[in-house]
Amino acid sequence: MRITAVFFSYLLACLLLAALLTYPVMSTGWLDEDPQRVMGRLAQVFILLGVWPFLKLMRLADRTALGYGIAKPAFRRAVALGWVEGVAILLVLALALVALEIRLPDADLELWPFLAKKALQALIGGLLIGVLEETFFRGALYTAIRRRDGVASAVVWTAFLYMLVHFMKPSELPAGVAFDWTGAWQMFGAVFVDVFQWKHLSSMAALFMVGVFLALVRERTGHIAWGIGLHAGWVFVIQVTRRMTDGNPDAPAAFLVGSYDGIIGWLAAVWIGLLALLFWGWTRRSRSYVA
Numbered sequence: 001m002r003i004t005a006v007f008f009s010y011l012l013a014c015l016l017l018a019a020l021l022t023y024p025v026m027s028t029g030w031l032d033e034d035p036q037r038v039m040g041r042l043a044q045v046f047i048l049l050g051v052w053p054f055l056k057l058m059r060l061a062d063r064t065a066l067g068y069g070i071a072k073p074a075f076r077r078a079v080a081l082g083w084v085e086g087v088a089i090l091l092v093l094a095l096a097l098v099a100l101e102i103r104l105p106d107a108d109l110e111l112w113p114f115l116a117k118k119a120l121q122a123l124i125g126g127l128l129i130g131v132l133e134e135t136f137f138r139g140a141l142y143t144a145i146r147r148r149d150g151v152a153s154a155v156v157w158t159a160f161l162y163m164l165v166h167f168m169k170p171s172e173l174p175a176g177v178a179f180d181w182t183g184a185w186q187m188f189g190a191v192f193v194d195v196f197q198w199k200h201l202s203s204m205a206a207l208f209m210v211g212v213f214l215a216l217v218r219e220r221t222g223h224i225a226w227g228i229g230l231h232a233g234w235v236f237v238i239q240v241t242r243r244m245t246d247g248n249p250d251a252p253a254a255f256l257v258g259s260y261d262g263i264i265g266w267l268a269a270v271w272i273g274l275l276a277l278l279f280w281g282w283t284r285r286s287r288s289y290v291a
Contacts, residue, residue: 082229
């Protein structure tokens with residue numbers, strides 16, 4: 001847990017720095033964006049700028065520790081195959097949501113040219129998210145915890161922090177509250193209040209199981225290539241599904257999706273959790289799952 005706290009402190013420091021600078025940046029008039037969006041983007045910039053010095057300080061700045069310790073052709077092949085598997089896994093979930101009428105297909109034919117563009121963006125964005133998040137969570141963080149506390153702790157704590165940070169995002173200020181220094185700090189404080197809202201529970205469960213599954217894949221393969229592919233494939237299906245369908249809050253089974261993106265929730269948690277269990281059992285017998 002101590003190592004997890006160190007990584008969390010790094011992310012928190014980046015968010016704090018973003019909170020300190022959001023109001024001065026907004027005051028320049030250079031950006032025509034919502035304050036919460038600016039604060040979130042600034043935090044991401046600081047995370048990216050500081051991550052390599054942070055990893056060097058943690059003695060994790062090498063290919064093997066970050067999960068890149070295999071030949072480049074094998075790595076690329078594993079990413080590609082992982083992407084196909086990720087798409088297949090989430091496609092089952094998406095089709096189940098449509099069958100249960102939790103998501104309703106959009107019949108507007110004019111969406112299709114727009115959808116092709118968004119699908120390409122989802123492909124590129126998914127790969128970028130997969131590389132960044134897998135390098136940080138299943139690469140550096142997983143290695144650091146496993147070295148000190150073993151596999152079980154590495155799986156649980158990487159999944160927990162991965163889940164947590166997805167909900168630590170600045171949100172819009174309440175109506176009537178001006179964005180000034182006080183408003184900026186109120187927005188920063190609300191990040192921690194929003195995390196503990198009951199409505200997030202099902203999405204948190206799903207993201208935790210996603211983190212567990214990806215950590216198990218990292219453990220069995222010894223690298224993050226499959227995880228990058230899986231992650232990117234999941235992001236791709238989620239984004240395309242959201243473009244092609246609309247949420248239906250009146251569906252009897254609407255409780256199976258959460259508030260995070262209208263896709264993941266209790267159903268996703270059970271589905272990914274089952275796959276994680278099957279994967280661990282299968283690879284435990286075979287003792288290997290390498291690209």
